[in-house]
Amino acid sequence: MFKSILLIGATGVGSFGDYVAQELAKEFGHFRRIAFFNNTSRPTDDAKQARLHNLQSQGFEIVQAADYASPEPYKGFDCVLIFLGNHGLYLQPTIIDAAIQAGVRHFYPSEYGADITVGQNWTQRYYKYKVQTRQHLEARARDVPDLGWTYYLLGRLTEWSVLSHFGFDNKNAKAEIYGTASGRQSLISSADSAKYLVETLKEPLSEDAKANRRTYRISESNLTYGEIFDVLERVTGRKYDVTYLHVESALEEESEAKKSGDIDAELAASHKLIQGREGTLLPSETWDNARFPDIHPKTVEKALREAFASKRLRKAYGLD
Numbered sequence: 001m002f003k004s005i006l007l008i009g010a011t012g013v014g015s016f017g018d019y020v021a022q023e024l025a026k027e028f029g030h031f032r033r034i035a036f037f038n039n040t041s042r043p044t045d046d047a048k049q050a051r052l053h054n055l056q057s058q059g060f061e062i063v064q065a066a067d068y069a070s071p072e073p074y075k076g077f078d079c080v081l082i083f084l085g086n087h088g089l090y091l092q093p094t095i096i097d098a099a100i101q102a103g104v105r106h107f108y109p110s111e112y113g114a115d116i117t118v119g120q121n122w123t124q125r126y127y128k129y130k131v132q133t134r135q136h137l138e139a140r141a142r143d144v145p146d147l148g149w150t151y152y153l154l155g156r157l158t159e160w161s162v163l164s165h166f167g168f169d170n171k172n173a174k175a176e177i178y179g180t181a182s183g184r185q186s187l188i189s190s191a192d193s194a195k196y197l198v199e200t201l202k203e204p205l206s207e208d209a210k211a212n213r214r215t216y217r218i219s220e221s222n223l224t225y226g227e228i229f230d231v232l233e234r235v236t237g238r239k240y241d242v243t244y245l246h247v248e249s250a251l252e253e254e255s256e257a258k259k260s261g262d263i264d265a266e267l268a269a270s271h272k273l274i275q276g277r278e279g280t281l282l283p284s285e286t287w288d289n290a291r292f293p294d295i296h297p298k299t300v301e302k303a304l305r306e307a308f309a310s311k312r313l314r315k316a317y318g319l320d
């Protein structure tokens with residue numbers, strides 16, 4: 001299996017890539033090289049420098065370059081995992097081309113969410129660059145026959161699902177949700193999904209496993225919004241005042257945002273459409289959890305109890 005792996009966009013504290021880094025730190029024995037890409041032209045500060053130093057002191061390698069387009073930094077790696085956030089997703093084809101030129105033959109594109117092939121997801125603005133990245137990989141596979149990839153899907157990360165960006169006002173125990181109380185979504189904690197992801201890195205690319213063009217669907221539970229608010233009431237001791245809004249009304253919000261050129265507002269409106277139409281639901285019969293029976297993911301309630309006790313996440317939730 002992969003012996004040398006390079007992670008891109010994974011140096012931010014609290015990012016999804018950070019959770020994967022924490023799991024990889026327990027797995028040095030399985031890999032010859034585990035490296036993090038530091039794009040030196042990206043903004044930096046003391047916290048980022050401290051983070052890079054901390055990764056190095058744990059035994060991770062830091063690979064530096066001023067852009068993603070040169071093949072040099074990718075040389076010697078057999079798998080590149082991309083964890084870029086929404087505003088960096090458009091860079092993935094550049095990364096893929098440079099890394100292929102350097103000899104890399106397997107990619108984990110920055111997915112880690114819904115199945116973008118189901119329902120109306122494929123044409124949603126929110127997934128525009130994830131779709132383009134899949135199309136790019138599939139186009140490159142025509143001239144690079146041994147090119148492989150892993151689409152790692154999980155629905156939603158529990159800790160992110162109750163942020164204000166998604167309509168939650170945790171300070172005042174209120175919420176505005178597009179959809180209905182019976183609308184479902186797949187949830188799994190960030191740490192557990194990172195554990196499963198690391199296990200997929202250890203699975204062989206053989207025909208009797210999932211070969212070299214793989215999709216994994218991993219989650220913990222498919223809760224309705226009604227059930228999520230019951231959990232939040234038990235976790236916070238407060239009953240949330242929830243307003244459910246007609247999902248299709250987000251279409252108007254999306255077109256206003258498009259007109260004004262506000263990309264974040266456009267993404268937020270698009271996410272409301274996805275979420276309200278159950279676009280982040282992974283049917284449990286499609287999950288691959290059973291391939292990794294040693295992992296016992298925590299429940300949404302346990303994940304939220306830990307999140308509401310975490311200093312960093314309390315701040316993100318507007319509580320402190």
Ligand SMILES: NC(=O)c1ccc[n+]([C@@H]2O[C@H](COP(=O)([O-])OP(=O)(O)OC[C@H]3O[C@@H](n4cnc5c(N)ncnc54)[C@H](OP(=O)(O)O)[C@@H]3O)[C@@H](O)[C@H]2O)c1
Nearest residue numbers: 009012015016042083084085087088110112113156157160
């Ligand atoms: N399903 C879910 O609920 C869920 C929740 C969270 C995340 N995710 C997924 O996980 C992946 C990572 O998300 P995240 O929230 O962890 O990402 P993030 O923290 O927003 O960003 C990760 C890194 O991307 C780089 N980046 C951001 N904007 C950039 C730009 N304009 N140009 C170049 N680089 C840029 C930055 O790297 P530098 O430090 O090098 O600048 C940043 O540290 C995404 O695919 C996201 O959709 C899914």
